Amino acid sequence: MYPNFINHIRKYVDLDDHSVALLLKYITPLKLKRKEFLLKEAQVCQSIYFVEKGCLRMYFVDNKLNEQITQFALEHWWMTDHFSFQDNKPSPYFIQTVEKSEILAISTTSFEAMLRELPQMERYFRIIMQRAVAAAQLRNKYLYEMSKEEFYQHFSTSFPEFVQCVPQYMIASYLGLTPQYVSELRKKKL
């Protein structure tokens, strides 16, 4: 039952079978097709989502009506609009499946109750969030030190699995590039 989910937690904290059983009461499994939405602009993001299988993207629509992708989540990554989730504010984002996916959702209220009942999960999320901050810090450094060309080359050599399963125009959007420019860079490299 949800092996990616359980294994991921057990990588960071001890969790006996009884605790697992308790934990499962707080999650809602979702089977989704390609291009289904978990969140739309102006809604409050009521859950935090774990990608058991598949791929999610998060984007907002900018003032030129472009979809700006700000995040992807692959298998065993978490995804939410943290600001909306924590403070119950309407979100500017859409969260959508990129492909057929199995998602585990934990609602705001379940999240709070789960943390109270299972202190290991408090620890787990402290570690996960700390790692997310570290990742954000690193990505941020890349933005300061690399040109857009270097940023693209770095990304596409570091994460070839993305280039596989995500269309090129989405990668361009995520990296803050125009599809035309990515096309030019690819030509240049060959």
Add this chain to the structure above:
Amino acid sequence: MYPNFINHIRKYVDLDDHSVALLLKYITPLKLKRKEFLLKEAQVCQSIYFVEKGCLRMYFVDNKLNEQITQFALEHWWMTDHFSFQDNKPSPYFIQTVEKSEILAISTTSFEAMLRELPQMERYFRIIMQRAVAAAQLRNKYLYEMSKEEFYQHFSTSFPEFVQCVPQYMIASYLGLTPQYVSELRKKKL
């Protein structure tokens, strides 16, 4: 004793006086002058730092030998190289006081021991880190949707206290702009 520190924790979790006493054993207070270093490039970042009073900046030296500032920390903010702190890796960053400051340091080992003895602190840091992720997500969105001019105007109207106490060229560096361009933008606005 360290009112900013204790009040900040009590904003998020309950902490009785006995717990406060236990907690204080894990922290090392530091009184620093202007421009003193807490971390230099190639060192492992052995502590997480709380700004009780004053101001810190974090920067790295890029391949053109510019100091690129990636973060500031004002009163009651935390600062560390999370990647270095968590995984004991050498850091690419410098952490330095911008002005005379009072800093509370918690070392890697103290941090771990503290979390084991005081579960409230596990919760506190889970919340703090979650808020840091939310802040990073928001800043990231701004980078996608704003031009550099808009980003500068937004920053300088949102955080006038910074423009007060941090020299202009540091703000330029933090925002990823040249000092010349900031100068031009300021002229434009008046």
Add this chain to the structure above:
DNA sequence: AAAAAAAATTAAGCTGGTTTAAGAAATGAC
């Protein structure tokens, strides 16, 4: 298998923001 829709490419012209260089103003140290 054909039609429709979505994604990727190509190329020319343009612009937001950098680079370079020099001088002016502000700050800190003695």
Add this chain to the structure above:
DNA sequence: GTCATTTCTTAAACCAGCTTAATTTTTTTT
């Protein structure tokens, strides 16, 4: 209070990456 250093300004030339627009290729739907 003066000298040395740091910070800020001005201006012109330049370029990385965008815009626009048209064409081709790939994918999806029927």
